[in-house]
Amino acid sequence: MSKLVLYGNRESGHSYKVKLALTLLGLEHEYRPVDLTIDRSNRPPDFREVSRYGEVPVLVTNGEPIVQSNAILMHLARTTGQLRGECDPDRTVEWLFWEANRIGFSISNLRLVRHFRADSTPELVAWLEGRARADLDRLDEEFRNTGRFLLGSSISIADIACCGYLFWPEQTGINYGHWKHVSAWLDRIRAVPGWAHPYALLG
Known part of the structure; x- marks a missing residue:
C-alpha cells in the first residue's frame, strides 16, 4: 500500500476536500498541519520541499508530491476507482x-x-x-x-x-x-x- 502524507491547514477548505476524500475512501495517511501564518520561506523544510507553489494541500504518495486540491481529488478517484460518479x-x-x-x-x-x-x-x-x-x-x-x-x-x-x-x-x-x-x-x-x-x- 502506498504511504500517504497530507500537508494541510484547518482553515483551508482546499485541505478539507482532500482530507474528506481520504477519509471517505478509508485510506490510511499521515496528516501534517502547516501553519500558514508563518512566512513561506520559514515553513518546515519538508513542506517547502514538496509544495511546488508553497500552498496547501499537498499529498505525498511514496515520496511523490501532488499539489492543487482538485488535481489530488482526480488522482484519488483515478487510482482507487471510487468517488467517480455515474456520468461521463x-x-x-x-x-x-x-x-x-x-x-x-x-x-x-x-x-x-x-x-x-x-x-x-x-x-x-x-x-x-x-x-x-x-x-x-x-x-x-x-x-x-x-x-x-x-x-x-x-x-x-x-x-x-x-x-x-x-x-x-x-x-x-x-x-x-x-x-x-x-x-x-x-x-x-x-x-x-x-x-x-x-x-x-x-x-
Whole structure:
C-alpha cells in the first residue's frame, strides 16, 4: 500500500476536500498541519520541499508530491476507482473547473474578508457576497433538476470539491435557508459514513 502524507491547514477548505476524500475512501495517511501564518520561506523544510507553489494541500504518495486540491481529488478517484460518479468523466472535470472559478473563489474569499479581515471594505464584501449568492443559485438550480448528488446517486469528487468551503456558513454570514436544494444536498453529504466537519477532520 502506498504511504500517504497530507500537508494541510484547518482553515483551508482546499485541505478539507482532500482530507474528506481520504477519509471517505478509508485510506490510511499521515496528516501534517502547516501553519500558514508563518512566512513561506520559514515553513518546515519538508513542506517547502514538496509544495511546488508553497500552498496547501499537498499529498505525498511514496515520496511523490501532488499539489492543487482538485488535481489530488482526480488522482484519488483515478487510482482507487471510487468517488467517480455515474456520468461521463468530462462532467466531473467540468464541475471541478467550475468550482475552482466560482465557489472556490467566491465563498472562500467571502469567508476570508468577513471572518479574518476586519478591515475589508464594504464594497469588496458586497461584491463577493453577490458572486457567492449567484453561485449558490446555480447549485440550487442543479439540484432542483438532478439527482441526490452532482454525478448521480452517490457522492463523488465533484461533490467533495463543491462542498469544501460550504461548512462554515457562520463565518461567511450566509444562511443557506434560501437555497433549500443546496441545504438538502449538504445534509446528504453529512449523512455519508465517515463525514465530519472541517475542524473535526483537520484538528
